[in-house]
């Protein structure tokens with residue numbers, strides 16, 4: 001998602017730039033009708049600021065057809081009465097098109113991004129696996145080959161700017177000697193699609209429990225079923241036990257932990273687990289090189305910020321290159337988009353947002369999981385502040401929406 005989004009943004013902000021996107025997997029057939037499963041699907045909460053970015057690319061009308069709008073965010077702390085809520089009507093400065101954000105299934109988002117790429121000049125090479133990478137005085141040289149092709153069929157690509165977006169544990173970063181700083185949370189995010197008895201009415205629930213945060217995000221109704229996407233953070237042992245439960249027992253456990261704010265939970269699809277850690281690349285730019293997406297920063301999914309932060313990075317990078325190209329015209333410097341000054345300018349612009357978003361995702365889960373009376377008092381005071389102080393609530397909403405900067 002990071003690579004495809006950046007390619008679209010580069011095509012939009014730097015139309016004269018020649019961009020190639022290499023993806024190891026074959027792409028979905030663009031003519032095929034998008035038929036999505038009702039269950040067993042992963043979804044991404046897209047914040048209002050990200051919807052604005054997609055809208056500028058002309059993508060929102062296509063995404064809208066597969067999105068469930070978020071009209072309210074309901075934050076609560078299990079075992080305590082104090083809660084807070086953000087409302088699209090009240091937080092209009094943090095909203096887009098009357099919503100605080102929208103939830104889109106990844107099975108729709110990915111193909112829609114690739115379909116949009118077909119309308120650009122971006123050269124999409126897929127399936128194309130990147131092997132060796134070497135940095136040179138002029139940029140980077142990559143060797144790549146199509147899936148299943150022989151060693152001898154290896155091809156070479158030269159570029160003035162290589163943007164690595166190959167996900168967590170990035171082999172390309174390892175090759176380039178870029179170390180990561182990691183914090184293992186020793187937790188798993190348990191992800192499943194659930195069926196609800198009643199309509200979620202566009203409410204995204206964020207509930208903090210002793211074991212960690214839970215989110216229940218609205219999904220579009222499908223096959224007559226009211227659906228929501230569950231992200232449930234739990235300890236490793238709990239995750240194994242929960243994942244092995246039959247559906248009824250799983251639902252019983254979920255209902256007991258989550259409570260009744262979303263009404264009765266009537267179905268649960270296949271449970272998938274994602275190990276949780278914070279992983280930060282120690283460098284995000286070098287001459288001729290930038291990192292975006294999970295290989296640059298992989299966060300706790302507490303507030304659904306990972307992809308939103310990535311999209312803002314991609315937007316920032318494309319705009320920085322676009323501005324430099326517009327200023328320098330055809331004489332765009334020898335290193336072109338790989339110029340170190342330019343990449344450092346991008347990095348300086350993005351640092352503040354990255355620090356805030358990463359800090360929030362790292363610090364909030366332990367604060368809400370703690371049984372300490374002091375921390376419990378602090379988080380209740382925080383929720384009280386959000387409930388009562390419009391300025392604090394509005395600032396929080398704008399940061400969460402990616403519109404604070």
Ligand SMILES: Cc1cc2nc3c(=O)[nH]c(=O)nc-3n(C[C@H](O)[C@H](O)[C@H](O)COP(=O)(O)OP(=O)(O)OC[C@H]3O[C@@H](n4cnc5c(N)ncnc54)[C@H](O)[C@@H]3O)c2cc1C
Pocket residue numbers: 001002003022023024025043044045046128129130131165166167168189191231274292293294295301303304305306307308309310
């Ligand atoms: C449980 C969970 C819930 C989340 N929910 C949200 C949310 O609600 N909102 C939000 O904003 N974020 C969310 N996130 C974060 C979001 O999922 C990530 O930001 C997003 O997946 C970014 O992916 P990426 O493109 O960087 O990496 P990946 O998805 O890992 O993509 C890397 C790509 O690189 C390709 N690749 C790898 N190596 C090579 C190679 N050598 N050659 C060619 N291609 C290669 C792979 O095939 C793959 O397509 C969540 C994360 C988790 C774990």
